[in-house]
Amino acid sequence: MHTKIASSLHVAIIGDALGVPVESTPRHELSLCSVKNMLGYGRYDHPQGTWSDDSSMILCTLESLLRGTYDIEDLGNTFCQWIFEGHWTPDGYVFDSGLTTFLALDRIRNGGLSARNSGGTSEEDNGNGSLMRILPAALYFHRLPTGEFIERIHEVSAITHSHPRSLVGCGIYSLLVKELLADGNKKEALRRATTEALDFYSARPEFKPELSHYMRILSLDLPQLPESEINTSGYIIDTLEASIWCFFQHESSYDTILSAVNLGLDTDTTGAVAGGLAGLLYGIDDIPADWRNSLARKDEIEMLIDRFAKHVASRQ
């Protein structure tokens, strides 16, 4: 359990860093000159191993959850420390953040709102900004019964992303994480996760209309689709589909995150979200040592992940 949790978080962060230099590059350009290694510079002109908002918010979540019991206000404030003070950034500066996330955290820091009421609620607030950081919550709450588990995941998403579509997307991903922790058969895990999601959401009128947006996942058709059907914009549906699709095309963490990044556009987030799934199942041993070693603040990250994995693995 400890190894699975630690590997999942670690591969997510490596997937983010692998995608940063080519973020926003279209797929047809990457098909001519694909990413094969952990690169430096490129899109944001940062050295090799630089990770972005996805990892910053994952690390903030680990830190907050390790302070004691789950406290949504503490989590919201920790995100504010990141975006306004550069906490858990590679070098003290935030270079990549989404508008919905910024506005929500601004409502906490400068508007005095509770983290329970801060998230964006409009249809335009369905970027992948909460999906990219939901992994630690899914790991932390995985032993809760399904209904309670989904409620906690929704709360954590809603700090920044509160529209039902974002809540359902985070719910489906987190259920898949929960099921993969229980059993390493990914087909079975997806089947169970989608059944649970359909049972939960179709019984709730506020979520039921959103299910149509997730039908390619819920119908179990997604893994069989050709690459040309897979989109990788910053929209939560695209990121969730692309990540699950990559996870089903490959049998290793290395291949999963490389293929996720080479799908183009929101490369770092697709890499992080797919990496979380791959790390759970395939571990981190096939990731080249120099990729791991290149990560900014590597030692601090490894220590935090280790503490979190130990804490979660030891909880009943």
Ligand SMILES: [Mg+2]
């Ligand atoms: Mg990013």
